[in-house]
Amino acid sequence: MNFFEQQAVARRQSRWLLLLFTLAVAAIVVAVNGVVLLALGFLSFDAGTASVPFAELVRQKWPTFLTIAVISVSFILLASLFKMASLRAGGGQVARQLGGTMVDSSTQDRLKRRLYNVVEEISLASGVPVPEVYVLDQESGINAFAAGFTPSDAAVAVTRGALEKLDRNELQGVIAHEFSHILNGDMRINIRLMGTLFGILLLALIGRRILMHSHFVGRSRDKGGAVVILLAVGIMIVGYIGLFFGRWIKAAVSRQREYLADAASVQFTRDPDGISGALKKIAVYGNSSYLDADTEEVSHMLFGDGRRMRFFSTHPPLEQRISRVDPGFRPEDLTRLAVELNRERERAEKRAEKRRRATEKQDGADGGMFTAESILEDIGSPTWERMITAAAFAAAIPEVMARAVRSNEWAPEALFYTLLDSDETVRQRQMMIIAEGMGAESEGRVRKLLDSAGPATAEQRLPLVELAFPTLKQRPPEFIRKVLETVDQLIEADGRTEVFEYLLARSLTTHLWSSQNPGRVRIAGNATLESSASEAATLLAILAQHGNQDDATAHAAYAAGADVLESSGQAEMPRRSDWVSELDRALPVLDALKPSEKERLVRAMAAVVMHDGNMAPAELELLRVVCDLIHVPLPLLTESRRISPRS
Secondary structure (H helix, E strand, O other): OOOHHHHHHHHHHHHHHHHHHHHHHHHHHHHHHHHHHHHHHHHOOOEEEEOOOOHHHHHHHHHHHHHHHHHHHHHHHHHHHHHHHOOOOOHHHHHOOOOOOOOOOOOOOHHHHHHHHHHHHHHHHHHOOOOEEEEOOOOOOEEEEEEEEOHHEEEEEEHHHHHHHHHHHHHHHHHHHHHHHHHHHHHHHHHHHHHHHHHHHHHHHHHHHHHHHHHHHOOOOOOOHHHHHHHHHHHHHHHHHHHHHHHHHHHHHHHHHHHHHHHHHHHHHHOOOHHHHHHHHHHHHHOOOOOOOOOOOOOOEOOOOOOOOOOOOOOOOOOOOOHHHOOOOOOHHHHHHHHHHHHHHHHHHHHHHHHHHHHHHHHHHOOOOHHHHHHHOOOOOOHHHHHHHHHHHHHHHHHHHHEEEEEOOOHHHHHHHOOOOOHOOOHHHHHHHHHHHOOOHHHHHHHHHHHHHHOHHHHHHHHHHHHHHEEEEOOOHHHHHHHHHHHHHHHHOOOOOOHHHHHHHHHHHHHHHHOOOOOOOOOOOOEEOOOHHHHHHHHHHHHHHHHHOOOOHHHHHHHHHHHHOOOHOOOOOOOOOOOOOOOOOHHHHHHHHHHHHHHHHHHHHHEEEEEEEOEEEHHHHHHHHHHHOOOOOOOOOOEEEEEEOOO
16 A cells, blocks of 8 residues: 555545544433433432423423533533644644653754654654654553644654664664554544544543542432432443443554554665564563653554553554564563573664665665666555665754754754755855844854855755755744745846746745644645646656656656656647746645545656656655655665666
């Protein structure tokens, strides 16, 4: 199942969630009315008079029951809306609610530095912005989660126990598991599930509170006191009905997705020892994924089961998860694993190093060919080769630049650095723009980066912006506005706007806006390419004209893409004189395509870029940034490579 099919499944699960939620609300309304009916029947009973028959009581009180139904539904919906509003701050809000502290991108703490490096590498390999990184310092269990509405506002959190008890391979396996949830739409479902179910679970929380204080109510011996006790018991019952449905819905949605995320982790890292090692340690340490914080609301988000109760567990049994990624595993082996953990870690590290060397050798032998199919397979499923590419890229960044992209003070200047022109005259004009817009100190920092690292290459620009993004989005909105205005001026400094510069600025603006407005961005719609043929033709034409110097080659490139789309009505390449406004109009329309249609569009774009058998680094990065703007995460690809004739 590829990225686009996973997106379609996630959307179907969202509709399934809405249906289950409706059924749960209906059951709770019936239960609340049942409690009220019992209370009214109890009050109507008097030893000196005949009690009111049940049917007569229902007939007399039906307006009351209707009112209670409206109140119950309103209570649940308002509580859910309140929770959803509180989650608008994005995935970081969930991490902070559980006691998480954000990891600074420039941290020198050994364990946190290792964690941040792993997150950066997987972000580059998967083609999504680097998420915020949190550590739950008070939690000694081994656990992690990803939360957020979109990759732009995502956060990844791990417990202190995971940092201290997992080696790098195991931590990489866990983080790759969480990135699968980001890429496949699970994260969006999970945070919606958290908000949607809050109204249902709130009744259970109220019921628990009443249970804790029920001894105060029990002191009253009259009928009124008995009714209060009856209502208290009734609310507890209703609350636990809500808890039942909440756990049922979470279990129904979550369990199969955990298996898929485990499998994706193995695919990402090409090392089953990583994810299986983490799961084995949880089992060996006695289900050490449990958290001290109240995890009822977030249990479905966690890497391991965070609750001690097994009722409607949101996760499959540990032994089954381990067996899926390590077929040779036997449950009785866990007793020996407790003794062998240290030796196993050493063996895993040696195997990983051997695989790394073998993969690098294979890359050199096969010439690093790309095909349209290989690129599509990489979307949402970064391979071990992509992980190596990302790690190599991160390691090759000059130290001064590596510090800059992760520094609160220097991240804006790192962004400006990527936009500096190769022409000295234009570059001096850009320096003046930076000094006027951001101050002389900012200009001085950009000059230092240029002197230390030299001009940014085509393949460096987008990854450096991706690395700087998590730091940039922490700045105040007014500062971000100044940065974006400066970016626009830097692009226009040479009197012309290149397609890549335009798309890079638009991508940055989109991600920064999304990070400040979580939940307001749709990552797919229901549009088809037939209804968006003009916009698709515009995009393919601009890609063809950008990558080819002469008209004949551009027409051939466009025809290759149009042939993939089978768009007979757009067989001739349209002429786009005002391509900026045309792209401004086309990109939102194409972003609203349903997942299967986006797959066709990406295939067509790849055909345009690859039609001549060569793909330069600039073309690779152009393809990446276009995919980014339609919420298709294309991983960091390697340097200029030959294109397979099969593509």
